[in-house]
Amino acid sequence: MDTLTVDLAERSYPIHIGRGLLKEPGHFEALLKGRRAVIVTNETVAPLYLDTLKQTLAAVHDGPVEALILPDGEQYKNVDTLNRIYTFLLERRLDRSAMLIALGGGVIGDITGFAAATYLRGVDFIQVPTTLLSQVDSSVGGKTGVNHALGKNMIGAFHQPRLVVIDTDTLNTLPDRELSAGLAEVIKYGLIDDADFFVWLEEHLPRLLAREPEALAWAIHRSCADKARVVAQDERESGRRALLNLGHTFGHAIENGMGYGQWLHGEAVGAGMIMAAHLSRQMHWIDDDDLNRTTHLIQAARLPVAPPTGLSAERFKQIMAGDKKVLQGQLRLVLLQGIGTSVVTADFDPGALDNTLNALTRP
Known part of the structure:
Protein backbone atom coordinates (compact mmCIF):
# COMPACT_ATOMS: atom_id res chain seq x y z
CA MET A 1 0.00 0.00 0.00
CA THR A 173 -14.02 -5.14 -13.63
CA LEU A 174 -13.86 -1.76 -15.37
CA PRO A 175 -15.02 -1.80 -19.02
CA ASP A 176 -12.37 -0.87 -21.59
CA ARG A 177 -14.26 2.28 -22.52
CA GLU A 178 -14.23 3.46 -18.90
CA LEU A 179 -10.53 2.67 -18.58
CA SER A 180 -9.77 4.89 -21.57
CA ALA A 181 -11.96 7.63 -20.14
CA GLY A 182 -9.84 7.59 -17.00
CA LEU A 183 -6.65 7.80 -19.02
CA ALA A 184 -7.78 11.20 -20.31
CA GLU A 185 -7.39 12.65 -16.83
CA VAL A 186 -4.07 10.85 -16.37
CA ILE A 187 -2.72 12.36 -19.61
CA LYS A 188 -3.97 15.76 -18.47
CA TYR A 189 -1.51 15.84 -15.56
CA GLY A 190 1.41 15.25 -17.90
CA LEU A 191 0.29 18.02 -20.20
CA ILE A 192 -0.37 20.73 -17.65
CA ASP A 193 2.58 20.47 -15.27
CA ASP A 194 4.51 17.20 -15.45
CA ALA A 195 6.48 16.73 -18.67
CA ASP A 196 8.41 13.76 -17.25
CA PHE A 197 5.13 11.98 -16.55
CA PHE A 198 3.98 12.70 -20.11
CA VAL A 199 7.13 11.02 -21.44
CA TRP A 200 6.52 8.06 -19.11
CA LEU A 201 2.98 7.75 -20.48
CA GLU A 202 4.25 7.81 -24.05
CA GLU A 203 6.51 4.87 -23.19
CA HIS A 204 4.16 2.89 -20.94
CA LEU A 205 0.64 3.46 -22.26
CA PRO A 206 0.40 -0.12 -23.63
CA ARG A 207 1.01 -1.42 -20.09
CA LEU A 208 -1.84 0.72 -18.78
CA LEU A 209 -4.20 -0.47 -21.50
CA ALA A 210 -3.19 -4.05 -20.65
CA ARG A 211 -4.03 -3.27 -16.98
CA GLU A 212 -0.64 -4.22 -15.60
CA PRO A 213 -1.07 -3.65 -11.84
CA GLU A 214 2.32 -2.03 -11.25
CA ALA A 215 1.91 0.43 -14.13
CA LEU A 216 -1.62 1.34 -13.07
CA ALA A 217 -0.55 1.83 -9.45
CA TRP A 218 2.27 4.16 -10.51
CA ALA A 219 0.02 6.18 -12.86
CA ILE A 220 -2.57 6.55 -10.10
CA HIS A 221 0.08 7.55 -7.55
CA ARG A 222 1.66 10.14 -9.86
CA SER A 223 -1.72 11.60 -10.84
CA CYS A 224 -2.90 11.84 -7.23
CA ALA A 225 0.41 13.35 -6.14
CA ASP A 226 0.19 15.97 -8.88
CA LYS A 227 -3.38 16.84 -7.96
CA ALA A 228 -2.75 16.84 -4.21
CA ARG A 229 0.09 19.32 -4.70
CA VAL A 230 -2.10 21.68 -6.73
CA VAL A 231 -5.04 21.42 -4.33
CA ALA A 232 -2.79 22.17 -1.35
CA GLN A 233 -1.66 25.35 -3.12
CA ASP A 234 -5.13 26.49 -4.25
CA GLU A 235 -8.02 24.62 -2.66
CA ARG A 236 -10.89 26.72 -4.03
CA GLU A 237 -9.62 27.29 -7.56
CA SER A 238 -8.82 30.96 -7.21
CA GLY A 239 -5.72 30.54 -9.32
CA ARG A 240 -3.45 27.61 -10.09
CA ARG A 241 -6.02 24.86 -9.52
CA ALA A 242 -7.91 25.99 -12.63
CA LEU A 243 -5.08 24.39 -14.67
CA LEU A 244 -6.67 21.04 -13.80
CA ASN A 245 -9.47 21.98 -16.19
CA LEU A 246 -7.38 21.54 -19.34
CA GLY A 247 -9.82 20.43 -22.05
CA HIS A 248 -12.78 20.66 -19.69
CA THR A 249 -14.42 23.80 -21.06
CA PHE A 250 -14.58 22.20 -24.50
CA GLY A 251 -15.40 18.82 -22.95
CA HIS A 252 -18.24 20.11 -20.81
CA ALA A 253 -19.70 21.75 -23.92
CA ILE A 254 -19.67 18.35 -25.61
CA GLU A 255 -21.37 16.64 -22.66
CA ASN A 256 -23.98 19.36 -22.35
CA GLY A 257 -24.58 19.72 -26.06
CA MET A 258 -24.92 16.01 -26.74
CA GLY A 259 -26.94 15.31 -23.60
CA TYR A 260 -25.39 14.03 -20.36
CA GLY A 261 -24.41 10.37 -20.59
CA GLN A 262 -23.96 10.19 -24.38
CA TRP A 263 -20.20 10.71 -24.14
CA LEU A 264 -18.27 9.70 -21.04
CA HIS A 265 -16.64 12.60 -19.22
CA GLY A 266 -13.15 11.36 -20.05
CA GLU A 267 -14.03 10.97 -23.72
CA ALA A 268 -15.22 14.56 -23.85
CA VAL A 269 -12.09 15.73 -22.02
CA GLY A 270 -9.90 13.79 -24.46
CA ALA A 271 -11.44 15.60 -27.43
CA GLY A 272 -11.40 18.83 -25.44
CA MET A 273 -7.65 18.58 -24.82
CA ILE A 274 -7.11 18.19 -28.56
CA MET A 275 -9.17 21.35 -29.11
CA ALA A 276 -7.16 23.21 -26.47
CA ALA A 277 -3.90 22.02 -28.04
CA HIS A 278 -5.12 23.04 -31.50
CA LEU A 279 -5.96 26.53 -30.22
CA SER A 280 -2.57 26.71 -28.50
CA ARG A 281 -0.95 25.89 -31.83
CA GLN A 282 -3.06 28.57 -33.55
CA MET A 283 -1.68 31.02 -30.99
CA HIS A 284 1.90 29.82 -31.74
CA TRP A 285 2.29 28.84 -28.08
CA ILE A 286 3.19 25.25 -28.98
CA ASP A 287 4.76 23.81 -32.11
CA ASP A 288 3.65 21.05 -34.46
CA ASP A 289 5.63 18.44 -32.55
CA ASP A 290 3.80 19.26 -29.28
CA LEU A 291 0.43 19.08 -31.04
CA ASN A 292 1.30 15.81 -32.77
CA ARG A 293 2.59 14.20 -29.55
CA THR A 294 -0.56 15.25 -27.71
CA THR A 295 -2.82 13.95 -30.46
CA HIS A 296 -0.94 10.66 -30.75
CA LEU A 297 -1.05 9.91 -27.01
CA ILE A 298 -4.75 10.70 -26.69
CA GLN A 299 -5.53 8.64 -29.78
CA ALA A 300 -3.37 5.77 -28.51
CA ALA A 301 -5.42 5.80 -25.30
CA ARG A 302 -8.44 4.99 -27.51
CA LEU A 303 -10.03 8.36 -26.93
CA PRO A 304 -11.77 10.65 -29.44
CA VAL A 305 -9.55 13.29 -31.01
CA ALA A 306 -12.41 15.37 -32.40
CA PRO A 307 -15.78 16.50 -31.05
CA PRO A 308 -18.91 14.61 -32.11
CA THR A 309 -20.84 15.35 -35.26
CA GLY A 310 -23.79 17.61 -34.63
CA LEU A 311 -22.23 20.36 -32.53
CA SER A 312 -21.60 23.50 -34.56
CA ALA A 313 -18.98 26.10 -33.79
CA GLU A 314 -21.72 28.53 -32.77
CA ARG A 315 -23.29 25.98 -30.42
CA PHE A 316 -19.90 25.40 -28.79
CA LYS A 317 -19.45 29.11 -28.17
CA GLN A 318 -22.98 29.43 -26.82
CA ILE A 319 -22.47 26.68 -24.25
CA MET A 320 -18.93 27.79 -23.35
CA ALA A 321 -20.22 31.30 -22.59
CA GLY A 322 -21.90 29.81 -19.52
CA ASP A 323 -18.79 27.99 -18.28
CA LYS A 324 -17.80 28.32 -14.61
CA LYS A 325 -14.48 29.87 -15.60
CA VAL A 326 -16.15 32.86 -17.23
CA LEU A 327 -15.13 35.87 -15.14
CA GLN A 328 -16.59 39.34 -15.60
CA GLY A 329 -17.99 38.29 -18.95
CA GLN A 330 -14.66 36.92 -20.25
CA LEU A 331 -14.20 33.26 -21.15
CA ARG A 332 -11.01 31.84 -19.67
CA LEU A 333 -9.41 28.74 -21.14
CA VAL A 334 -6.58 26.46 -20.08
CA LEU A 335 -4.07 26.45 -22.93
CA LEU A 336 -0.65 24.90 -23.45
CA GLN A 337 2.69 26.66 -23.73
CA GLY A 338 4.53 23.37 -24.21
CA ILE A 339 4.30 19.77 -23.00
CA GLY A 340 4.13 20.14 -19.23
CA THR A 341 3.48 23.89 -19.26
CA SER A 342 0.01 25.44 -19.20
CA VAL A 343 -1.77 28.68 -18.38
CA VAL A 344 -5.29 29.86 -17.55
CA THR A 345 -5.99 32.85 -19.75
CA ALA A 346 -8.63 35.06 -21.29
CA ASP A 347 -5.91 36.53 -23.50
CA PHE A 348 -6.47 34.40 -26.57
CA ASP A 349 -7.31 35.53 -30.09
CA PRO A 350 -11.07 35.09 -30.72
CA GLY A 351 -10.24 34.54 -34.36
CA ALA A 352 -7.93 31.66 -33.41
CA LEU A 353 -10.75 30.13 -31.36
CA ASP A 354 -13.05 30.43 -34.36
CA ASN A 355 -10.41 28.74 -36.51
CA THR A 356 -10.14 25.85 -34.07
CA LEU A 357 -13.88 25.38 -33.80
CA ASN A 358 -14.40 25.63 -37.54
CA ALA A 359 -11.56 23.19 -38.22
CA LEU A 360 -12.61 20.51 -35.72
CA THR A 361 -16.40 20.67 -35.45
CA ARG A 362 -18.67 18.74 -37.79
CA PRO A 363 -22.19 20.22 -37.68
Missing part, protein backbone atom coordinates in the same frame (compact mmCIF):
# COMPACT_ATOMS: atom_id res chain seq x y z
CA ASP A 2 1.06 3.55 -0.77
CA THR A 3 -0.21 6.61 1.11
CA LEU A 4 -0.25 10.23 0.00
CA THR A 5 -1.54 13.22 1.96
CA VAL A 6 -3.59 16.16 0.76
CA ASP A 7 -2.07 18.91 2.89
CA LEU A 8 -4.84 21.27 4.00
CA ALA A 9 -3.78 21.94 7.60
CA GLU A 10 -6.48 20.72 9.99
CA ARG A 11 -8.51 19.35 7.06
CA SER A 12 -5.68 17.24 5.63
CA TYR A 13 -6.52 13.66 4.72
CA PRO A 14 -4.78 10.53 3.45
CA ILE A 15 -5.11 8.83 0.07
CA HIS A 16 -4.42 5.09 0.39
CA ILE A 17 -3.55 3.32 -2.88
CA GLY A 18 -3.14 -0.44 -3.17
CA ARG A 19 -4.58 -3.81 -4.03
CA GLY A 20 -7.30 -5.39 -1.89
CA LEU A 21 -7.92 -2.31 0.26
CA LEU A 22 -11.69 -2.85 0.23
CA LYS A 23 -11.08 -5.87 2.43
CA GLU A 24 -8.93 -4.07 5.00
CA PRO A 25 -11.05 -2.58 7.82
CA GLY A 26 -8.19 -0.77 9.53
CA HIS A 27 -8.36 2.19 7.15
CA PHE A 28 -11.93 2.95 8.21
CA GLU A 29 -11.92 2.13 11.92
CA ALA A 30 -10.99 5.46 13.48
CA LEU A 31 -13.43 7.43 11.33
CA LEU A 32 -16.41 5.15 11.94
CA LYS A 33 -16.21 4.81 15.71
CA GLY A 34 -19.54 5.87 17.25
CA ARG A 35 -21.06 6.96 13.94
CA ARG A 36 -23.90 5.78 11.76
CA ALA A 37 -22.62 5.02 8.29
CA VAL A 38 -24.37 5.03 4.92
CA ILE A 39 -22.81 3.73 1.72
CA VAL A 40 -24.02 5.46 -1.44
CA THR A 41 -23.40 3.45 -4.60
CA ASN A 42 -25.08 2.59 -7.91
CA GLU A 43 -26.69 -0.33 -9.67
CA THR A 44 -23.52 -1.26 -11.53
CA VAL A 45 -21.06 -1.15 -8.64
CA ALA A 46 -23.33 -2.59 -5.91
CA PRO A 47 -23.36 -6.19 -7.20
CA LEU A 48 -19.58 -6.12 -7.49
CA TYR A 49 -18.34 -4.48 -4.30
CA LEU A 50 -21.12 -3.48 -1.90
CA ASP A 51 -21.18 -6.73 0.10
CA THR A 52 -17.39 -6.72 0.39
CA LEU A 53 -17.34 -3.18 1.76
CA LYS A 54 -20.24 -3.91 4.13
CA GLN A 55 -18.41 -6.92 5.56
CA THR A 56 -15.22 -4.92 5.94
CA LEU A 57 -16.98 -2.10 7.77
CA ALA A 58 -18.91 -4.54 9.98
CA ALA A 59 -15.57 -5.66 11.43
CA VAL A 60 -14.95 -2.20 12.90
CA HIS A 61 -18.46 -0.80 13.22
CA ASP A 62 -20.95 -1.61 15.98
CA GLY A 63 -24.20 -0.70 14.25
CA PRO A 64 -25.67 -1.64 10.89
CA VAL A 65 -24.17 -0.18 7.73
CA GLU A 66 -26.97 0.92 5.44
CA ALA A 67 -26.72 1.40 1.70
CA LEU A 68 -28.51 3.50 -0.88
CA ILE A 69 -28.28 2.19 -4.44
CA LEU A 70 -28.80 4.81 -7.13
CA PRO A 71 -29.20 4.46 -10.90
CA ASP A 72 -25.95 4.56 -12.88
CA GLY A 73 -25.05 7.30 -15.34
CA GLU A 74 -24.14 10.95 -15.79
CA GLN A 75 -27.77 11.71 -16.66
CA TYR A 76 -28.68 10.97 -13.01
CA LYS A 77 -26.20 13.46 -11.57
CA ASN A 78 -28.91 16.01 -10.81
CA VAL A 79 -30.95 17.55 -8.02
CA ASP A 80 -33.62 14.85 -8.26
CA THR A 81 -31.11 12.14 -7.41
CA LEU A 82 -29.57 14.39 -4.77
CA ASN A 83 -32.98 14.69 -3.15
CA ARG A 84 -33.20 10.89 -2.98
CA ILE A 85 -30.08 10.92 -0.80
CA TYR A 86 -31.51 13.63 1.46
CA THR A 87 -34.77 11.70 1.83
CA PHE A 88 -32.92 8.48 2.67
CA LEU A 89 -30.92 10.24 5.39
CA LEU A 90 -33.86 12.18 6.81
CA GLU A 91 -36.13 9.15 6.97
CA ARG A 92 -33.49 7.41 9.07
CA ARG A 93 -32.92 10.52 11.19
CA LEU A 94 -29.19 10.61 10.71
CA ASP A 95 -27.56 13.40 12.68
CA ARG A 96 -24.42 15.45 12.18
CA SER A 97 -22.22 12.58 13.34
CA ALA A 98 -23.21 10.58 10.26
CA MET A 99 -20.57 9.33 7.83
CA LEU A 100 -21.39 8.97 4.15
CA ILE A 101 -19.26 6.64 2.03
CA ALA A 102 -19.18 7.10 -1.75
CA LEU A 103 -18.58 3.74 -3.43
CA GLY A 104 -18.40 4.16 -7.20
CA GLY A 105 -17.16 6.43 -9.97
CA GLY A 106 -17.13 10.16 -10.39
CA VAL A 107 -20.89 10.64 -10.46
CA ILE A 108 -21.35 8.82 -7.15
CA GLY A 109 -18.41 10.64 -5.58
CA ASP A 110 -19.56 14.07 -6.72
CA ILE A 111 -23.20 13.68 -5.71
CA THR A 112 -22.45 11.96 -2.39
CA GLY A 113 -19.91 14.64 -1.56
CA PHE A 114 -22.43 17.37 -2.31
CA ALA A 115 -25.04 15.64 -0.18
CA ALA A 116 -22.46 15.48 2.64
CA ALA A 117 -21.60 19.16 2.17
CA THR A 118 -25.23 20.25 2.49
CA TYR A 119 -27.05 17.71 4.68
CA LEU A 120 -27.52 19.36 8.10
CA ARG A 121 -25.10 22.01 6.77
CA GLY A 122 -22.31 19.51 6.50
CA VAL A 123 -21.38 15.95 7.52
CA ASP A 124 -18.23 13.91 6.89
CA PHE A 125 -17.72 11.56 3.97
CA ILE A 126 -15.23 9.04 2.62
CA GLN A 127 -14.35 8.46 -1.03
CA VAL A 128 -13.97 4.85 -2.24
CA PRO A 129 -13.54 5.36 -6.00
CA THR A 130 -13.91 2.34 -8.28
CA THR A 131 -13.12 3.79 -11.74
CA LEU A 132 -9.77 5.01 -13.00
CA LEU A 133 -11.16 8.49 -13.64
CA SER A 134 -12.48 8.85 -10.11
CA GLN A 135 -9.32 7.39 -8.61
CA VAL A 136 -6.99 9.85 -10.34
CA ASP A 137 -9.20 12.92 -10.32
CA SER A 138 -12.68 13.40 -8.91
CA SER A 139 -12.18 11.62 -5.57
CA VAL A 140 -9.34 14.00 -4.62
CA GLY A 141 -9.69 17.70 -3.96
CA GLY A 142 -13.15 18.22 -2.53
CA LYS A 143 -15.07 19.34 -5.61
CA THR A 144 -18.64 18.12 -5.26
CA GLY A 145 -21.79 18.90 -7.19
CA VAL A 146 -24.52 18.07 -9.66
CA ASN A 147 -25.30 19.03 -13.24
CA HIS A 148 -27.93 21.41 -14.55
CA ALA A 149 -29.54 21.42 -17.98
CA LEU A 150 -27.70 24.68 -18.66
CA GLY A 151 -24.27 23.56 -17.50
CA LYS A 152 -22.19 20.75 -16.04
CA ASN A 153 -21.28 20.92 -12.33
CA MET A 154 -22.87 24.34 -12.02
CA ILE A 155 -24.39 23.51 -8.61
CA GLY A 156 -21.95 22.35 -5.97
CA ALA A 157 -19.61 23.04 -3.09
CA PHE A 158 -16.04 22.51 -2.00
CA HIS A 159 -16.18 19.81 0.69
CA GLN A 160 -13.09 17.71 1.37
CA PRO A 161 -13.41 14.01 2.20
CA ARG A 162 -11.93 12.66 5.39
CA LEU A 163 -10.29 9.75 3.59
CA VAL A 164 -9.76 8.36 0.09
CA VAL A 165 -9.33 4.59 -0.30
CA ILE A 166 -8.25 3.50 -3.79
CA ASP A 167 -8.41 -0.27 -4.27
CA THR A 168 -6.75 -0.83 -7.63
CA ASP A 169 -8.31 -4.30 -7.87
CA THR A 170 -11.62 -2.62 -8.70
CA LEU A 171 -10.15 -1.75 -12.10
CA ASN A 172 -10.28 -5.46 -13.02
